[in-house]
Every structure is written in C-alpha cells, then in structure tokens.
Amino acid sequence: MSEVTQILDRLQQGDPKAAEDLLPLVYNELRRLAAHKMAAESSGHTLQPTALVHEAWLRLAGKDGQAQFQNRGHFFGAAAEAMRRILIESARGRLAAKRGSGILSLDVDELEIPSPTSDDDTLIRVNDALEKFAVLDARKAELVKLRYFAGLTFEETAGVLNIAVPTAKQWWAYARAWLAVEMREATR
Secondary structure (H helix, E strand, O other): OOHHHHHHHHHHOOOOOHHHHHHHHHHHHHHHHHHHHHOOOOOOOOOOHHHHHHHHHHHHHOOOOOOOOOOHHHHHHHHHHHHHHHHHHHHHHHHHHHOOOOOOOOOOOOOOOOOOOOOHHHHHHHHHHHHHHHHHOHHHHHHHHHHHHOOOOHHHHHHHHOOOHHHHHHHHHHHHHHHHHHHHHHOO
16 A cells, blocks of 8 residues: 555544645645646746645645545546646636626735636636536546646556556547537537
8 A cells, every 4th residue: 555545544534644744745746747737838827836736735635634535546536626626717717807807806825827728718618518528428527637637647547547548548539529529519
C-alpha cells in the first residue's frame, strides 16, 4: 500500500493531521498537472500553476480539512474536477465581464485563474457539452475531465479509472467525436 493510500485511509478515519501529511506527497504531481494546463495559456496571464494547485487544494481539503477520498485514483479524480470547476468559473467570469455584465469587484486575495484554452467561449462550450455527455456516459466524461482539464496521460488516466490503456484510448476517441458533434450542433 502506497504512502498516499495510507494517508488517505487515515484521513477517512478522521485523523486531523492526515490532510497536512498528504499535501507534500501529492503537491509535485498536482503542480505538474497544473503546469501542463498552463502551457496552453497565452503569454501575459497572471496565474502560475502553483496558484491553481493551491486553489484546488483548498477545495479538496474542505472547510474543516476532513475531506474523504477512497483511494489515490479517487483523490486525483477529485483534483481534476476541482481544477475543471475553477477554470470554468474563471472563464465564465471573464466572459461576463467582456460582455458588459458589470464590473467585477476583486478582492486583493482573489486570483485570476486561466482556462486550459485561451478562448473562453470554447472552454464554456466544451464544459456544457461535457455536462450533457456525463448524463449519457459518466465514466467516459470522467476520462475527458482527467485528460482535458487535469492533463493526465493515457497511462495516468487509465490508472485513475482502473481501466486498460487501450480502453482509455478508445474511450477518448469516442468522447472526442461525441463532443465535437455536440459542440458543432450547439453553434447552429
């Protein structure tokens, strides 16, 4: 049993120190995933991968620091979902401001978090299509979240979902085709 899994077990049993012990072990991997997404950003963005990781960690740990994760795959799936939600919220906020919905008041502590694509409209369309796809096939939608929003490789995604790498590649091809058709129809 890996050290991460052992700490996740302690977290489930209510150990208050477990969340503190978990972050150093997963931080570099989370930062690598965030850096992968940041590489697609246009120059001039203000957020660093570290800030995306920290925001995702705050959401994962919860208000009381007693988040529950079944295993390593569940943890990284939750991390991918947290990053996806952060990126979508940020994109929606930027689009609302761009379309004149009013001035957004920003706290000094608030960070602008970029999306995996520099085009917010595309990101929102991908997310909307992905939400429809999740109703039809939640496992394949989870694969898309892990690949697109968290930047996991096929091998990493297969490990998180507990499937074979060829299966992950087949699911990815199917999901991409379905999402492309859905997004094309949504723009008509």
